[in-house]
Amino acid sequence: MEIDAKRMTIGFVGTGTITEAIVTGLGKTEFRDTPIVLSPRSESVAARLAAANRNVSIALGNQDVLDRSDLVFVAVRPQIAEEVVRALRFRPSHHVISFVAATPLDRLRAWIDQPVRLSQAIPLPFVADLQGATAIHPPDEVSNAVFSALGAAVQVESKREFDLLAVASSMMGTYFGIMDATAAWLEGQGLPRAAGDAFLRQLFSGLDHAARSKPVTSFDELVGEHSTKGGLNEQVLEDFRGFGGTVALQKALDRVLTRIRPAESDFS
Numbered sequence: 001m002e003i004d005a006k007r008m009t010i011g012f013v014g015t016g017t018i019t020e021a022i023v024t025g026l027g028k029t030e031f032r033d034t035p036i037v038l039s040p041r042s043e044s045v046a047a048r049l050a051a052a053n054r055n056v057s058i059a060l061g062n063q064d065v066l067d068r069s070d071l072v073f074v075a076v077r078p079q080i081a082e083e084v085v086r087a088l089r090f091r092p093s094h095h096v097i098s099f100v101a102a103t104p105l106d107r108l109r110a111w112i113d114q115p116v117r118l119s120q121a122i123p124l125p126f127v128a129d130l131q132g133a134t135a136i137h138p139p140d141e142v143s144n145a146v147f148s149a150l151g152a153a154v155q156v157e158s159k160r161e162f163d164l165l166a167v168a169s170s171m172m173g174t175y176f177g178i179m180d181a182t183a184a185w186l187e188g189q190g191l192p193r194a195a196g197d198a199f200l201r202q203l204f205s206g207l208d209h210a211a212r213s214k215p216v217t218s219f220d221e222l223v224g225e226h227s228t229k230g231g232l233n234e235q236v237l238e239d240f241r242g243f244g245g246t247v248a249l250q251k252a253l254d255r256v257l258t259r260i261r262p263a264e265s266d267f268s
């Protein structure tokens with residue numbers, strides 16, 4: 001039977017940056033009336049969210065979140081996750097979704113005292129503006145309903161695929177780093193920083209629009225559509241590749257993968 005996620009009470013254990021982004025986003029969706037229960041820490045974030053949303057309340061503590069919720073998001077930092085989760089008494093009917101980085105499902109399962117339904121997700125901060133790209137593993141209809149409302153959700157069957165999406169999500173800083181390096185070069189050549197920044201924001205925004213408006217066009221085809229044969233765009237990409245840009249990027253991604261999965265060298 002299909003579960004209606006909007007009719008569940010959603011609890012958050014850990015009320016920090018990502019919880020604030022999710023609750024803010026949900027307030028702009030069909031989940032706006034879904035009851036949400038927050039753990040009291042961080043106090044300031046919980047108070048802000050409860051004041052801004054009439055469906056949001058603050059629990060007495062982490063156990064109170066569980067006692068009042070059907071769907072539980074675990075949103076504490078990895079360093080304290082085991083201590084926090086082991087201290088909780090779950091119900092077998094709980095639906096649990098963990099955001100805790102670098103903590104695989106089998107470890108989480110060992111900390112939970114009931115055979116709950118358990119999955120993982122990697123929400124990103126732009127869920128607040130309904131622009132999320134959220135990886136989910138294993139596929140989970142409730143998680144998919146929540147994160148599809150907050151942007152796009154990508155569900156994958158295997159841990160390997162989930163880890164690869166985690167690697168992909170580490171590109172955010174580099175995306176802005178490319179903009180920053182370009183802006184710095186323009187400034188070094190004499191263009192006022194404000195003019196370069198304004199131009200690059202609009203340029204990348206236009207490229208983002210092109211990528212989104214053609215969801216079945218491959219990136220390789222988009223490269224072709226944005227690089228006239230023998231033109232300047234083609235030249236920059238060829239130089240970027242020729243000077244080792246692609247190799248550097250892929251080496252960096254390799255190193256993230258090794259950090260995520262240090263013990264698994266064969267990656268099978």
Ligand SMILES: NC(=O)c1ccc[n+]([C@@H]2O[C@H](COP(=O)([O-])OP(=O)(O)OC[C@H]3O[C@@H](n4cnc5c(N)ncnc54)[C@H](OP(=O)(O)O)[C@@H]3O)[C@@H](O)[C@H]2O)c1
Binds near residue numbers: 019099124
């Ligand atoms: N931020 C992201 O973009 C993002 C994306 C994907 C996944 N994640 C994952 O989501 C989790 C949370 O990340 P975050 O960025 O939201 O971290 P964060 O801003 O540090 O939030 C964690 C919150 O947990 C609270 N906390 C500390 N001890 C607690 C306890 N014993 N019980 C309940 N709450 C407690 C902290 O409160 P105090 O401030 O009072 O200590 C803090 O508000 C992490 O595992 C992270 O890997 C984050």
